[in-house]
Amino acid sequence: MQLSGKHILITRPEPENTLSCERFQTWGAHSLSLPMIEIDALTEQNAAIQSHIFDLDLYDQVIFISKNAVRYGIEWIEDCWPMLPVGINWVGIGKGTTDFINELGFDLGIKAQEHALSGNTSEALLNQESMQKVAGQKILIMGGEGGRTKLAETLLERGAQVKHLALYSRNKINYDLEQVAEAENCEVILITSGEGLENLVDTLSQHNKNWLHKLILTPSQRVADMAIELGWKNVVNANGADDNSIYAALTQL
Known part of the structure; x- marks a missing residue:
C-alpha cells in the first residue's frame, strides 16, 4: 500500500500519539489523532x-x-x-x-x-x-x-x-459525536493494545458509527483475533506496536 494521501487514524496514548502522527506525516500520510487511552x-x-x-x-x-x-x-x-x-x-x-x-x-x-x-x-x-x-x-x-x-x-x-x-x-477518553465525525474519513486504523481496541469499539457504539469495513492494524495476533471477533472484516497483524512495524506491514499490503 502506498501511504501517500492515505488518512490514517492513530489511537495510541499521548505523548506517543503526537510523535506517531508526525512520523506518518513524513511518510506522506494524513494523520488523524484519536487516542483511546489517557495515561495518568x-x-x-x-x-x-x-x-x-x-x-x-x-x-x-x-x-x-x-x-x-x-x-x-x-x-x-x-x-x-x-x-x-x-x-x-x-x-x-x-x-x-x-x-x-x-x-x-x-x-x-x-x-x-x-x-x-x-x-x-x-x-x-x-x-x-x-x-x-x-x-x-x-x-x-x-x-x-x-x-x-x-x-x-x-x-x-x-x-x-x-x-x-x-x-x-x-483511562478511557470520552469523545463527543463531532470529535468522532472528524476522524470518520480515515481509511486505516492503527490499534496498539487490546484495551485501546475495546475503547474504540465502545466509542463507536455510543455514537452509532460502523467502521467495521475499514482496514485495522493490530500489534499482535491476540489483538487481531479480538478485532475479528468484534466484527472487523479487514484485519492485519503488524507484529509490533511501534511505528516502523506498522509502516512495514502497511507498505507490504
Whole structure:
C-alpha cells in the first residue's frame, strides 16, 4: 500500500500519539489523532511506589511493560538511587520499549537486554531463554494499573518471585459525536493494545458509527483475533506496536 494521501487514524496514548502522527506525516500520510487511552501517574501512591523502588537492589530482573512504564520508572529510579544497584537484568517488552530504556536510562547506566522478539508481546518475551529458567529469581514488573496478568502468572509458575509495581493508570477518553465525525474519513486504523481496541469499539457504539469495513492494524495476533471477533472484516497483524512495524506491514499490503 502506498501511504501517500492515505488518512490514517492513530489511537495510541499521548505523548506517543503526537510523535506517531508526525512520523506518518513524513511518510506522506494524513494523520488523524484519536487516542483511546489517557495515561495518568498514580500520584496518590507515591509512598508505596517509592518504598518498592528503594528495594530495587533485591531484584534479579526488572521488566518494563511499556514506554510509559519506562518513562515513570526511570524517573523514580533516578530520584531514589544516586548510584544504581548492580547485577540487575533490565528488560523491555518489544523493541520500542527496549530502545526507550536505553535512551532514558543511559545516564544512569541502565542498559536493557536486547531480545530478538517477534512482536511486542508478553508471550514473545516468555519464549526468550532468559525467561525460561527463573526459579528462585526475584522479578519486578513495572507497568500500569490492571492490564494483562499472563507475564506475572507464567513467571510465578516457573518458580520466580514476582512483584508487579503499578506506576500509572490507563483511562478511557470520552469523545463527543463531532470529535468522532472528524476522524470518520480515515481509511486505516492503527490499534496498539487490546484495551485501546475495546475503547474504540465502545466509542463507536455510543455514537452509532460502523467502521467495521475499514482496514485495522493490530500489534499482535491476540489483538487481531479480538478485532475479528468484534466484527472487523479487514484485519492485519503488524507484529509490533511501534511505528516502523506498522509502516512495514502497511507498505507490504
